Amino acid sequence: MGFGSSGSSRFSLQNILNLVLRFLQIVFALAVVGLYAQDLNKAHKVDKYSDSRWGFATAVAVLSAITALVYAILPLLISSFTTAILFGWDAILFILWTAIFGLFGSMYINVDPGSDGGISRMKNAVWIDLINMLLWFVSAIVGGIGFWRWRKGSRSLHTGRATL
Numbered sequence: 001m002g003f004g005s006s007g008s009s010r011f012s013l014q015n016i017l018n019l020v021l022r023f024l025q026i027v028f029a030l031a032v033v034g035l036y037a038q039d040l041n042k043a044h045k046v047d048k049y050s051d052s053r054w055g056f057a058t059a060v061a062v063l064s065a066i067t068a069l070v071y072a073i074l075p076l077l078i079s080s081f082t083t084a085i086l087f088g089w090d091a092i093l094f095i096l097w098t099a100i101f102g103l104f105g106s107m108y109i110n111v112d113p114g115s116d117g118g119i120s121r122m123k124n125a126v127w128i129d130l131i132n133m134l135l136w137f138v139s140a141i142v143g144g145i146g147f148w149r150w151r152k153g154s155r156s157l158h159t160g161r162a163t164l
Contacts, residue, residue, distance in 0.1 A: 015075050021142075022072035025064060025135050028128055032061035035125040039118075053103055057129070060096045064132065067093065071139075087143025094140050097133035104129060 036057045040050050067089065104126045113119040 018075055019072055021135065021139055022068040025068035025132070025139070026072075028132050028135065029061045029065035029068065031128050032125065032132060033058055033065070035121060035128065036061070038121075057100050057104070060093070060100060061132075064093055064097070064136070085143075085147060087140050087147055090136055090140035090143050094133060094136040097129060097136050101126065101129040101133050 036054045039054050040058060042048075071086065071090075104122065108119065108122045108126050111119055111123070113123060
């Protein structure tokens with residue numbers, strides 16, 4: 001499982017699909033950073049209390065962008081199985097995005113924005129949160145399937161005789 005031991009092309013269909021998925025995760029996570037950080041910046045400029053909900057959403061978005069960047073590069077350097085092992089972190093990010101969507105969805109989905117650009121921006125941000133949630137759900141499921149498919153054909157650690 002070391003460097004170059006996968007035996008397949010680094011630009012296989014699986015790796016290309018992984019790159020596309022991770023690219024979308026980066027783009028939408030950075031969109032959330034831009035949408036939510038505006039309010040944090042405004043509060044900071046007027047020395048006003050920053051709402052922790054916006055900080056939480058921004059922190060999750062930054063974690064998601066960094067994770068997606070690392071997970072995009074990792075299969076190009078070592079075996080793609082490595083990213084399948086890490087599907088648990090994808091699932092945790094899915095849960096965090098679900099919390100963000102639920103939190104901001106309950107605040108903004110049923111609100112009439114009128115002429116308030118901030119409300120309209122936040123209503124759009126809620127749908128970006130949903131897209132992020134779905135992207136991390138897909139990556140967690142794909143990683144989990146890849147992990148269990150690999151695990152099904154593997155052998156025991158010490159003797160190699162038993163099928164797991």
